Amino acid sequence: MTQGIAKDFSHLFSDECNSRLPSQLKTILPLFADPNLVFLGGGLPMSDYFPWDNLTVESPLPPFSSGIGAKPSGDASDTCKIEITKAEQKSQEGIDIPLSRALQYGFSHGQPEVMKFFKEHHSIIHKMNYQDWDVLATIGNTGAWESTLRIFCNRGDTILAEEFAFSSSISAAEAQGVNVFPVPLDEHGIIPSKLEEILDNWTEGAAKPKLLYTVPTGQNPTGSSLPFDRKQAIYRIAQKHDFIIVEDEPYYFLQMEKYEADPEKRVTKTYSDHNEFVENLETSFISIDTEGRVLRLDSLSKVLAPGTRFGWVVGSEAILQHFLRLQEMSIQAPSGFTQAIIAGTVNRWGQQGYLDWLIGLRHEYTAKRDFCIDTLHKYLPQVDYIKINPPIAGMFFTVNIDASKHPEFATKYESDPKKVEKAIFDKSIAAGVLVIPGNWFKADGQTTPPQPEASSKSEKPNEIFFRGTYAAVALEKMAVGLQRFGDALYEDFQLSK
Amino acid sequence: MTQGIAKDFSHLFSDECNSRLPSQLKTILPLFADPNLVFLGGGLPMSDYFPWDNLTVESPLPPFSSGIGAKPSGDASDTCKIEITKAEQKSQEGIDIPLSRALQYGFSHGQPEVMKFFKEHHSIIHKMNYQDWDVLATIGNTGAWESTLRIFCNRGDTILAEEFAFSSSISAAEAQGVNVFPVPLDEHGIIPSKLEEILDNWTEGAAKPKLLYTVPTGQNPTGSSLPFDRKQAIYRIAQKHDFIIVEDEPYYFLQMEKYEADPEKRVTKTYSDHNEFVENLETSFISIDTEGRVLRLDSLSKVLAPGTRFGWVVGSEAILQHFLRLQEMSIQAPSGFTQAIIAGTVNRWGQQGYLDWLIGLRHEYTAKRDFCIDTLHKYLPQVDYIKINPPIAGMFFTVNIDASKHPEFATKYESDPKKVEKAIFDKSIAAGVLVIPGNWFKADGQTTPPQPEASSKSEKPNEIFFRGTYAAVALEKMAVGLQRFGDALYEDFQLSK
CATH class of the missing domain: 3.40.640.10 (Type I PLP-dependent aspartate aminotransferase-like (Major domain))
Structure with missing residues (x-):
């Protein structure tokens, strides 16, 4: 076709x-094709005056068999040493951007x-x-x-x-x-x-x-x-x-296997086949x-x-x-430094090596997500109005709560779900964990949208939620935080463990 | 006071x-002061997954006695080796930004x-x-x-x-x-x-x-x-x-001594005293x-x-x-790479070392400006309607021309200075040099300003100018370019050398 x-x-x-x-000024660009032309047109400093003669970074090397979080050992077998020079002549063509160009306009x-x-x-x-x-x-x-x-x-x-x-x-x-x-x-x-x-x-x-x-x-x-x-x-x-x-x-490559509550039934996908990995990604x-x-x-x-x-x-x-x-x-x-370092890295890894990195990322985030959801099930009240949502991608989980089920919903909170949300947030902070109230993300800000006849009213007006992440902290710390969040919910809803 | x-x-x-x-979301920032708080609030990836373990750059070292354009020899005496690590613990406090922070949100x-x-x-x-x-x-x-x-x-x-x-x-x-x-x-x-x-x-x-x-x-x-x-x-x-x-x-530190046409009378300021250098800068x-x-x-x-x-x-x-x-x-x-490299460099140079660099820059640009103006005087027609303007700062010189003195101003160019400008520009390109017509920089673009009674009409309506730079190319090439520009003027104004 x-x-x-x-x-x-x-x-x-x-x-x-x-x-x-x-x-x-762009009209002069075609003139650059003429090697004979002396260019006195633009305020470009000469790269002789760039103070960095060379730049080296070390990254791990595909297939990242010890995991993407592992430090490179410094051995040539698992370490990629990327040397970028100022001079064009010393640069690997098509792989590295010489600093004389990367740092120029x-x-x-x-x-x-x-x-x-x-x-x-x-x-x-x-x-x-x-x-x-x-x-x-x-x-x-x-x-x-x-x-x-x-x-x-x-x-x-x-x-x-x-x-x-x-x-x-x-x-x-x-x-x-x-x-x-x-x-x-x-x-x-x-x-x-x-x-x-x-x-x-x-x-x-x-x-x-x-x-x-x-x-x-x-x-x-x-x-x-x-x-x-x-x-x-x-x-x-x-x-x-x-x-x-x-x-x-931004989270596209943080896709995971579907959450399986029974650890025995969990399959760790290995994706030795890059095609299988690519085909499993969302369209x-x-x-x-x-x-x-x-x-x-x-x-x-x-x-x-x-x-x-x-x-x-x-x-x-x-x-x-x-x-x-x-x-x-x-x-x-x-930034020219950014581009030089990225080019040097990904061009050495190659397309298949970059896929290896992305597969490694999937493994890491799947493991963190699983641990997080397991822990939430362990520490959060097991009631039907508190719902844990295991994501299949990204960095965030949410816990949805029917605020109307709060014992003091109609009294202390005057039937306002936002007040319940605020109370749980404050209680969580006091307990030593930070998760963000969903209401903070509500797209109904400071402007007045036109009013179509079909309203966008929520179907669950009393539902509130909290957004947490399993991305930012290591497992042990995450467990501590989630337990605190669970404790705050037990306390606020006056539930006994 | x-x-x-x-x-x-x-x-x-x-x-x-x-x-x-x-x-x-900013309201939660003060909470970070609490080391006990488990932060599950934001989508920050863990720095364990940043693929760069360390970064090294080499720069020359103050006082840059061989000039700022000189390559570092690699000897410890004139080379500054800047090593930046991912781990906070290994970083020099106050000098380097660990990559774990530089590359984070x-x-x-x-x-x-x-x-x-x-x-x-x-x-x-x-x-x-x-x-x-x-x-x-x-x-x-x-x-x-x-x-x-x-x-x-x-x-x-x-x-x-x-x-x-x-x-x-x-x-x-x-x-x-x-x-x-x-x-x-x-x-x-x-x-x-x-x-x-x-x-x-x-x-x-x-x-x-x-x-x-x-x-x-x-x-x-x-x-x-x-x-x-x-x-x-x-x-x-x-x-x-x-x-x-x-x-x-942007050109503030490209200030120079006043141009002195007689090379014998030129004084190369050395500025061994940093205070003198600072005091000589424009207010x-x-x-x-x-x-x-x-x-x-x-x-x-x-x-x-x-x-x-x-x-x-x-x-x-x-x-x-x-x-x-x-x-x-x-x-x-x-960019975090940029900030890490700049911090590593300037904090090692120190404030005085950075002034050394700026003094070096002043020397280089003074030398280039002098060569450029000398060469213009050598190659441009010596007539009172072509004026060379030696700058005391920046990257640019201008050559101002009274277009009405062109022998064909009233005839071929219909008394339009812009047409003379265009002709000289085209002739310069044909001769193999690019300088930019001043008219391209005229701030009277596509909008209509209010019309105050005091008009901003030019007092020299027939004056045109060209902007060239001595920054972008080495001296020999500059000389070739300026000679070509001179030739274009001689030819266009039908002058004989």
Whole structure:
């Protein structure tokens, strides 16, 4: 089947995007092809004056047989020594970015040695259904999402987001004067029928939402993962109501086996076969997309380290060129040190070695998730109104509670579930554990969305939840924290063990 | 004299800035002080899974006696070996940022080991006249300026900028729908009387400009540097007409001795005394500021390397907190690799060693500037309508030309100086050298400024200029390029050598 070309979505662009014209200085770029030309055009310092002559990092080496958390022993067999020099001549072509280039101006779209690797990686993981797609370097998904808003939204525009969503993403929209309309969720994420109902009944005359912001895998804060059939349904709704789907996927590679409560029945998948690993991953929105309607935000923050401040956006060339123009006048490019170190590392690991790393990550997070859920079952009150939700991806678990079952719900808490939530939160802190009240993530912030006739009212008005993570601490400490959380619940609900 | 507190400038903030509320998640930060609390609150990956165990860079060591462009020999006497480990315990406290922290989330204001150094450095160079000032890490001045616009300007607002200005800075404003009103320049930069005339006669009822954007030292593209008395006058005008001065100072440390045409009379300043070096630097706007009306953008791009993507903004705490809020939902923080490497380097060099580096930089750029101007005098036509401007700072020289003296001005070029400019540009490219037409930097872009009665019409309507740099290439290549530019002028003006 011949693949098509991305559709034109420029009617959805913001005024800012439309007035961001390409720089006249860019017209001289083709001149660089002439080796005879003496370039006295730009304020580039000579790399002779960069004070770093060389840079070395050590990383473990695939297949990471002692686990991704193991330190490299320093032996050549399991340690990868990455030496990056300033001089171009001493650099391994296609593998390393010489510091003379990495630390210079230029390459706002990302250094070729890095972008080639991640474009190929993207092709291994996702199926692309149109020709003119590309990848563009970003400084991580927080920045990429903020830029996405700048490219599409004017003040007063509306976007759709999961009813509970990462507060920083919602705040970024609200600060820009963008209305965030919440889409109802269940334990699997966005409910397509609800989304369609909202849009079919959108207030006549009111501008339709331009974007749907979603974290499909290991959603923050609910921990849910959107099944394939829902993604297909949502994509059809996006086509029908003409909005862009922005899939923010920092947790994509923290996918796990389904939680099995009986440790005897647990199977530790080994995935010696890389294809099997890849085929078991969730199908992304961008793999469904046939017309360039999806923007995918990928990041190394949860895969390698947050401080890399490196990620990439995938989408149609027509849309990515506007990200590039914005980046040229804001971030310019991700850090050259970051790009040099990442290129040196992943190009030595290779695509298969990088998959080994991701498989190792899956093992680690599966083990942590299992331990966490086991421990929650052990320490939390075993009552039907306190529900533990084992995620199949990401860093977060949630505990949902029917606040109306609290013995003092109608009295002390005046039938207000938020007051129960606050009381449990305070009690947890006093007990020495921090989990976050779900209410903090409610996407109904400071703006007034248009009022479609189909309301987005919750079906479980008395349900509250807490978000915790098994990512941030080691197992022993996690057990201590979860026991404290359990104790706080026992005490607050006046239950006896 | 007791120093005062910064004034409140919140009346100048943008709608966006005012609606960017602090995150509820921030309210938990004080809880971190409790070592007993088990933190299950945030999605932080464990540093055990960061794949880099250690990092080493080599830099030359102060006092850089062989020059800042010299490679370190590898000998301990002139080479600084910087080893940064993942583990906190193995790190030199206050000197190095362990990778476990550098590569983690957090510290959007910059890592303490870096910021402490540059705050102290700032205090050595600049005199601060109010108490509540601070420094905040940025990803460089391009990004910091773009953020400044977001913090102060709504669409339709006006700012002031030098008549000829760095195109990317102007485009950033224009894309945001901000009118850029050009302020007339002479060879020393902004003419205070003209600025005052413009503002005194500002169209009644029209909103006054909120910001003045200026590159006071080694201005891009004109190469001019604003004298102290003009800065004082401009500051007084800023107080009178209530606008913020944004000094964008990437070239600040590329200050030089005044150009002396006679090589025999040239004195190479040695500055063995650091105080003498510091005292010889231009007095900054922020050193004049008594009320937090100045924002200073500093960057390592021209001092160490552009690819660090690291800089800092200096101003009142009250304004900087809004930069921080914006950064938390966009860039998050500069790259952790960058911060770790910079901290390791500058903390080993020390404040005095860093001044040695800056003195070395001054020597290098003085030598390059001298060679460049000597060569221009040698190769350019010696006529009174072609004027070579030797700068005292920065990376750029300009050659100003009275286009009306062109033999075919009235005929072939229809008395349009822009057409002469275009012809010389094309001829230069054909000759094999790239210098940029001044007209490309004209700040009169795509927006319509209000029309104050005092017009900003140029007094030399037929003057054109070209911007070249002596920074980007080595001396021999520079000579070739400048000779080609001279040849293009001889030919175009039909002059004989």
